[in-house]
Each structure stands twice: as C-alpha cells, then as structure tokens.
Amino acid sequence: MDGGRRGRGRRQAIEKELKKLREEREELDGRIRLLESQLEVRPEGVDGAAAGEGVVYGSCDGSVACRRRRGNGFAPDGGLPADMIYRYSRHLLLPDFGVEGQRKLSQSSILVVGAGGLGSPVALYLAACGVGCLGIVDGDDVELNNLHRQIIHKEAYVGQPKVKSAADACREINSSIKVVDHHHTLKPRNALEIVRKYDIVVDATDNLPTRYMISDCCVLLNKPLVSGAALGLEGQLTVYHHNGSPCYRCLFPSPPPVAACQRCSDSGVLGVVPGVIGCLQALEAIKVATAVGEPLCGRMLLFDALSARIRIVKLRGSLPDCTICGENSVFTEQDFQKFDYENFTQSPMSDKTAPSVNLLPENARITSRDYKRLVDNGEPHLLLDVRPMHHFQIASISPSMNIPLSMLEEKLPTLKTSLKETGAASASGKEPALVVLCRRGNDSQRAVQLLRENGFASAKDIIGGLQAWGQDVDPDFPVY
C-alpha cells in the first residue's frame, strides 16, 4: 500500500518536472524563432514587425504566404512562443479552443468585404484575436455620418479611405498579425483575384448586387462565406457554402423587386444593430477558421433589436439544381467576370446612390434655383413637402406644408383648402403655384403625378429635392 503511494508520488513529480521542462523548451524555441524571423525580415527594410508588410498595399499574396510568415511565432509543430501564450492566454485556457484553436487561427487568412457598420467589429475582433492574415476591402471614404455605427473609424480619418482607417486601427490593436488593405470596391473584374488569396470571406457589405457577387465568387473559389446584414432595428446572419449549407442563390434564386431593397442611407439603422451582427460574424469566422463548435450553416439567425429577440431558423440545404453551386452548374470564372450584377438586381453596387426616377415632363419640374427666384419675387405659392413626418422633423424649408406621399391621396381636400387660403392671402389675386418637394426628387415626382391626375394641373416638383436645395441655394441647410 505504502510503497504504491510512494511510487505514484514519484511518478507525479517526474511528470511535473517534464511538463515544466517542456514548457521552458517551448518558450526558448519561441524566442529563438522570433529572433530568427527578425533577422530574416530586417534586411528587406521592414522593421521586424510582420504587420509592417501589410502597409505595402496588396502585399498579401495569399494564405500560403500568411502561413509562412513568422511574426506570429508559430512553429510548424504547433508550439507557441511565450509572448503569444501571454497575449492569447484567455483563449488557450478554453478547453474547447486551446493551443490548437489559436494555432489554426494564426494560420488562417480572412477577408472582410466592407469596412462599415458590420465590418468594423468584424475587423477589430479578428485583428485582436490573432488571425494570421486579415484582408479588408472597401472603396469608400470615411464620412461623418458613418461614425455613429462604424466604430473602427475615428473623426481624424473623415475623408480618408475606410480601408486605411480600418487597417491602421487593426494594426494598433495587434502589430503581430498581417493586415492587408485592398482599396477597391469589390467588382466582378477584381473579386476572384482578391478572394482567392483568403481562406474565409466575411460579407459585411451594404447592397444587394454585391451580396450576389460575393456569394457566386465564394462558390467558384470554394470559400466559406460568413454573411451578415443589418437595417433599421433588425439583423440577419448565416454561413453560406460551408458544410452543405446553401449559397445565396439557393435561397434567393431571383432578386427582390427594387422597391423592396431598403438602404441604411434611406431607412436608417441603429448603430448597435450592425455592431451586434458584426460581432457574431467575427465569432462565426473564428469558428469556421478553427473548426471549433458548430458554425451557423444551414441555419439563419434573425435579430430583432426592438423586442430583444433572437430567432434561429433552419434553412434549406444547397439546391442540387442551383445555377451556381448545383451539381450541373455551368457557371465559370469567365461567366462571373462578365456577369452584370447591377443589371441582374436592378440596383447599384453602393448604399448611397438611390436609383433616380424620371416620371415627369420637363415643364412639370423646376430647379432649386428657380424656386429660390420664385420666393425672392414674392410669387404666391404653396410649398408641399411629401417626405415622411419623421424626415420633416429633421429639417424643413419654412414655410412649407408636410403631407407624406403615402397619405397624399386621402389628404387632397386639405391641400385644396390650404391652396385656396394661400391664394386669398396674396395681394395679386393670382392663382398660387403648387411646388412639391422631397429629399432627393423621386417621391416629389410621384406626388406631382398623383396631383396632376387629381385636378392640380399646375403642380411642379423641385429637381433633386432638398439635397439640391442644400447644394445650390442654401449651403447651411442641414444634409442628412
């Protein structure tokens, strides 16, 4: 009995000593590798930190290159150098994640498409958690009205490219990873070349044609796609084309009608909502990269911020007859490069440019400068603002009357009365002009059409709406 216990105690002591020695060896190995890598990098003029490589635009030549880089200090046998053990210790302490998870993460390369509301937390978390190579694609510049939700950007970067701002922020957080900024709008002609370099793609974009394009591209190159979207007070998230999950086209073979495509720049978005979805996208990307846990494949997460509800639903699998990912798909890289996604969806590859309509003859429209002259000349008129009420409350031209387009038909009698009163109040006795205004000059055309059909034959709208008014007449008028 006694001898057995003594034997066990001795064994434990030896094991403990072995463990300690192994750890010391790993630490020494790590330090040696780090010093070696600095020796190797220095002669090329890059100052030791691997992150410096990312400063040179487009220098990431792919995940293979990312695996070869030494800055993260991982050896082929998976040992972790001491500084990395300390940095990622809280990851390493997770039994489900551990050294293996961290090692896989450090060897993965992830492309984030879009450095906006979704892309901000995605890029920040992926940089912080030690992804080997982080690519960011975006062709836009930082605007002041981005900052309430695109938390990666700082005021000082307004007017500068989003990718530069985002990459700088990521490098500040973690100088040991490689960050590559692709200062482009992703298009069919450049997408294959960029996406090919990465293992995983995160769709953090803001428009429909780009979503179809990224999905098709990921199918062609066989990359998992972590897709998130947010608008207003709702968000959606899923992982496409991974572990049997469908591609975007399996789910949405035909694009929705243009009128159903709301944009953040039209409908608004609460800043935290894309933040929540972006954080979850980072999480899914990490799970896919490390093969830890169950990624959101064949399922979709629906987030409703207003009612604080998250619903996870089961989706169809990939469709055998899908035109893109199906067994008999004939869609090639050449087809992809020629495919006109804007024409397919009838929407622009941007959140900003609302497609403008042209419904009225020229003589039914005036410019904002014409309207200014009309006001200055004291001509009797009624200015009808057809924006939704909450838009009218943001800013309006005084005096003007607000009847939202959706209510115009039922409020025609009210309008008639107001027009009569305006006429009676004017000295000239001339019939007052009816001028219609909205934010950009689309709804005002629809309103004038409706008005002309209902007896207001002289109604005209202001071309370009309040946006043109702010640009051409009153630079102090607040833009939104």
Next chain:
Amino acid sequence: MHLTLEFGGGLELLLKSSTKVHKVEVPPKDGEGKVTMKGLLSWVKANLIKERPEMFVKGDSVRPGVLVLINDCDWELCGGLDAELEEKDVVVFISTLHGG
C-alpha cells in the same frame, strides 16, 4: 385555425397595423378542414395587407427575397405552398436585409 403570424425585415410596414406579431384565426378552406400555405397567403393578402401587395406576393407565392418559416423551419423543407398548417403553428414572413 389559430395561427401566429410574424412579419419582419420591413414587411410589417405593408400591414394594416404595422405590428410584427399577429395572432389570427384563419378559416379552413370549405369542407377540407385544412389550411395550406397557399391558402394562408391569399388570406393574408385579403385580410392583413394594407398597401403595395406586390411587395408581399407574386403570383400565388411570396415575392422573391421573402423567407417563409413554419415553426422556425424554411418552408421549402415543409412542402412550400402545399405545406399543411396545424393548430397553433407559427409562420414567419421575413424580407431579407441587404444593409450594413
């Protein structure tokens, strides 16, 4: 038949009352005692939709870009238009979002 219908992603804006959750009583088609998804769609169009029905339905199905979920499951896995509903089922209509 008692059903809970939920509308999201902006579809709620098309309804007479723009709340997202609607607890409704949908009469089965005469004699059959069943409510199919096809029947439910035409019932929704006739009884709940206030404006722009083309933003909700196309032909006898939903318009492209709308996901339909029966008890949190893609309706494509449950039979689509022919899926038969049961008492207290929850049917979700959600428009996909593209913003970010």
